[in-house]
Amino acid sequence: MFTSIAIIGRPNVGKSTLFNKLTKSRQAIVSDFSGLTKDRNYGYISFGEQKSLLIDTGGIAQDDTILKEDIAEQAWIAAEESSLIIFLLDGSQNLNKEDLDILSRLRKLNKTFITVLNKIDKKSDALIKEDLNKKGINNFFEISAEHSKNLLDLRSFIKKSLPSNQTQVPEGKKIAILGRPNAGKSTFINKFIKEDRLIVSEIAGTTIDAISIPFSVNDDDFVFIDTAGIRKGYRNAHKIEYFSYVRAMHSVETCDVVIFMCDASEGLVDQDLKIINMVSEMGKPLVLAFNKMDLLSKRQKDDLYETKRVQSNFVDNFFKIEISGIKGRGFKKLFKVTNNVIENAQKKYTTSSLNKLLEKFTTQSAPPSVNGRQLKLKHIHFGGINPTTLVIHSNQDKKIPQNYKKYLENSFRSSLKLQSIQLKLIFRKSDNPFENKVNKLTDRQIKKRQRMMKHVKK
Numbered sequence: 001m002f003t004s005i006a007i008i009g010r011p012n013v014g015k016s017t018l019f020n021k022l023t024k025s026r027q028a029i030v031s032d033f034s035g036l037t038k039d040r041n042y043g044y045i046s047f048g049e050q051k052s053l054l055i056d057t058g059g060i061a062q063d064d065t066i067l068k069e070d071i072a073e074q075a076w077i078a079a080e081e082s083s084l085i086i087f088l089l090d091g092s093q094n095l096n097k098e099d100l101d102i103l104s105r106l107r108k109l110n111k112t113f114i115t116v117l118n119k120i121d122k123k124s125d126a127l128i129k130e131d132l133n134k135k136g137i138n139n140f141f142e143i144s145a146e147h148s149k150n151l152l153d154l155r156s157f158i159k160k161s162l163p164s165n166q167t168q169v170p171e172g173k174k175i176a177i178l179g180r181p182n183a184g185k186s187t188f189i190n191k192f193i194k195e196d197r198l199i200v201s202e203i204a205g206t207t208i209d210a211i212s213i214p215f216s217v218n219d220d221d222f223v224f225i226d227t228a229g230i231r232k233g234y235r236n237a238h239k240i241e242y243f244s245y246v247r248a249m250h251s252v253e254t255c256d257v258v259i260f261m262c263d264a265s266e267g268l269v270d271q272d273l274k275i276i277n278m279v280s281e282m283g284k285p286l287v288l289a290f291n292k293m294d295l296l297s298k299r300q301k302d303d304l305y306e307t308k309r310v311q312s313n314f315v316d317n318f319f320k321i322e323i324s325g326i327k328g329r330g331f332k333k334l335f336k337v338t339n340n341v342i343e344n345a346q347k348k349y350t351t352s353s354l355n356k357l358l359e360k361f362t363t364q365s366a367p368p369s370v371n372g373r374q375l376k377l378k379h380i381h382f383g384g385i386n387p388t389t390l391v392i393h394s395n396q397d398k399k400i401p402q403n404y405k406k407y408l409e410n411s412f413r414s415s416l417k418l419q420s421i422q423l424k425l426i427f428r429k430s431d432n433p434f435e436n437k438v439n440k441l442t443d444r445q446i447k448k449r450q451r452m453m454k455h456v457k458k
Contacts, residue, residue, distance in 0.1 A: 003162050004053040004246065005045065006078040008106070009088035010098040014118040018088060018145040019043065019056035022155065042249060047159045052083070053250060076105070084112055084161050091117030091142060092124040095131040103135065112161060115140040116154065121147055172214055172221030173342050176251040178275060179261030184291040188261060188325035189213060189224050192335075217335065225251045248275055249282070257285045257342045259334070264290040264322070265300075268309040276315070283387035285345040285421045287319045287338050294324040317413070319420045337420075345421045346385055354380045354390065361411045370399050378430055387422030397429035 007015045023043035041056035057075035079085050087106055089099055106113050115137050117128060121144040132140060141157065143150040177185045193215045213224040252258060258279050262268055279286050293301065301322075309315060319337050323330030358380045367375035376395045383389030390412060394400075405425060413423050441449070 003083040004055060004078075004081070005084045005086060005158065005162075006055045006057055006075070006082040007086045007088055008057055008075060008079050008102060008113075010096075010102065013088045013090045014145045015088055016041065016056050018086070018116075018118065018143075019054060021145050021148060021151055023054055042246075044253065045155075045158070047155070047162075050159075050162075051253075052162060053246065055082070055246075079106070079111070080109060082111070083163055084114070084158065085109075086158075087113045087115045089115065089117050089128065090119055091128055092119045092122040092126055094126045094128055095135075100135075103137075114154075114157065114161060117142045118145050120144050121149065172216075172223045173257075173339070174223045174225055174255040175338060175342075176225040176255035176258045177261060178248050178251065178258055178279070179291075180263070180269075180271060183261040183263045184325040185226055185261050188289075188291065188323070189226055191325055191328050192331055193224075217339075220339075225255055249278060252279050252282050252284050255284065257287065257338055257345065259287050259289050259338060261289050261291050264293050264304055265295050267304055267307055268315070273309060273314070276318075280314075280422055283422045283424070285341045285386075287321065287334070287341055287420050288315070289330075289334055290320060290322050291325050293322040294327055294329065317419060341420045344417055345388065347388075347416075348385070349382045349390075349416070351379075351381045354382060357412065357415055358392070361408060364411075365404075365407055367394075368401055368404055370396050370401070375400065375404075383424075383426060387424045388416070388418060389424045389426060391426045391428060393428050393430040395429065397427045400427055 007019060009015055019041055022045045043054050043056075044051045045054045055078045057078050085106065087102065089095070115132065117140055120142045129140075132138075141150065141154050143154055145151070177189060179185050193213065211226045213226065215222055215224065260272070260276055260279070262272060276286060276288075290304070296304065304310065310320075319341070321330055321334040321337060323334055358377060362377055367377055369375065373396065378393045378395070380390055380392045383391045392408075405427075409423055409425055412425075413419070413421075
C-alpha cells in the first residue's frame with residue numbers, strides 16, 4: 001500500500017526544515033511539473049523496509065494573490081489524499097487566525113493529523129499550548145527541527161500512525177509502466193501476460209496504489225508495476241496532474257527500469273517530457289515504447305520521428321521500440337531490450353577497466369587547458385548505480401569545459417553500452433600528496449651533507 005504524509009502549516013513555521021530532517025540525506029525531488037508549485041519538495045521517509053512519501057507543501061496564507069491561492073490549493077490537495085497529516089505550528093508564537101483556519105479545515109477533512117509545535121528552543125511567553133487546549137487539542141509534539149530535538153520520538157509516532165496493512169511487492173525485476181491516460185498501458189500488460197489482470201478503461205480507480213503484476217519469462221521473475229487510475233469524480237486539473245506525478249514518482253522509486261508508453265498517434269507532448277525528465281532526475285533507466293503504431297501510415301511514422309521532441313538530444317539516448325498493444329506486435333523486441341537495459345544498469349565496473357577506457361579517451365582527445373592550466377585526468381573509479389556513476393579524479397574539479405564533459409560522457413556511454421541508462425560523471429580534485437611537505441633529513445644525511453659542503457668552493 002502506497003502511503004503519503006503531508007506537512008501542512010502557514011508560512012515560516014519550519015516545514016522545509018522538518019522535511020529535510022525527516023528525509024535525512026535523501027535528496028529532495030523538486031517538481032517543476034505543470035500545475036504544481038515549483039518549489040514543492042518530495043522525498044521518502046524510511047522506517048526499516050517501509051517507505052512513505054513525504055510532501056513539503058507550500059505555506060497556507062491569508063493572501064488573495066493568485067500565486068498564494070494556487071499554493072494553498074495544492075497544499076490542501078496533498079492533505080486531502082494523504083495517509084497522514086503533520087500540522088506544524090510555530091511553538092514560539094500564539095495561535096493566529098491562519099493557524100485557526102487551517103485547524104478548522106483539517107477537522108472537516110476527518111483525517112488523522114498530528115499537531116507539532118516547532119521552534120521550542122526559542123524563549124517565548126507565547127501561550128500556544130493553552131490556546132490548543134482550549135481548542136480541544138491536548139496531545140501534541142514539541143520539537144526543534146533545526147536542532148533535531150525530539151525528532152526520534154516524532155518519527156516513532158508517525159510510524160505508529162500510518163496504515164499498517166502494507167503490501168509487499170513480489171520478488172523479481174521490477175518494470176514500471178508509465179504514460180498518459182489512453183496510452184495503452186493496461187492493454188499492453190494484459191496482452192503481454194495473456195490475462196485480463198487490469199480493467200482496460202479509463203474508469204476512475206479508488207486508490208493511488210501501484211498495481212504489482214508478477215510474471216516469469218525463461219525461469220526469470222519479473223514484476224510489472226502499473227499505476228492506478230485517477231479517483232472517480234476528479235475534475236480539477238491540478239488534482240489530476242498532482243496524482244499523475246505522485247503515482248509515477250512512487251513507481252519509479254521502486255522499479256529497476258521504466259517503460260514509458262507513448263501514444264504514437266499523438267506523439268510526445270510536453271507532459272510526456274516532464275515525466276521522462278523526472279525519471280532521469282531519479283536516476284532510473286528508461287525505454288520509450290511507441291504504442292498504436294499499427295494505426296499509423298508510413299508517412300505518419302516518418303513524421304513522428306521527425307518531430308523536434310523525438311529528435312532532441314534529451315530523448316535521443318533512449319531506446320525507441322515500436323509496438324501495438326492490441327495486436328501484440330513488437331513485444332519480444334521490447335522485452336529483450338528492457339531486460340538488457342536492466343542488466344547493464346546494474347553492472348559494476350572495475351577500476352582497472354575504467355582507467356583503460358579513460359586513458360583511451362584522453363589519448364584520442366587530449367584534455368583542454370583551464371585558466372592556463374593543463375587539465376589532467378588522473379584516475380577514475382566506479383561510484384554506484386541508478387544512475388551509473390563514475391568518479392574522475394583530476395587536478396581541477398571546476399570550470400571543466402562542458403563540451404569535454406559531454407565528450408567523455410558520450411565515450412563512456414558508448415563503450416559501456418549505457419543507452420537508456422542514466423550516466424553521471426563526478427569530477428573531484430585530487431591534491432598532490434607531496435605538496436607542502438618537507439623531506440626531513442636523518443642525522444647521517446645531515447653529517448654527509450656537511451662533509452660535502454666543505455669541498456664546495458666559496
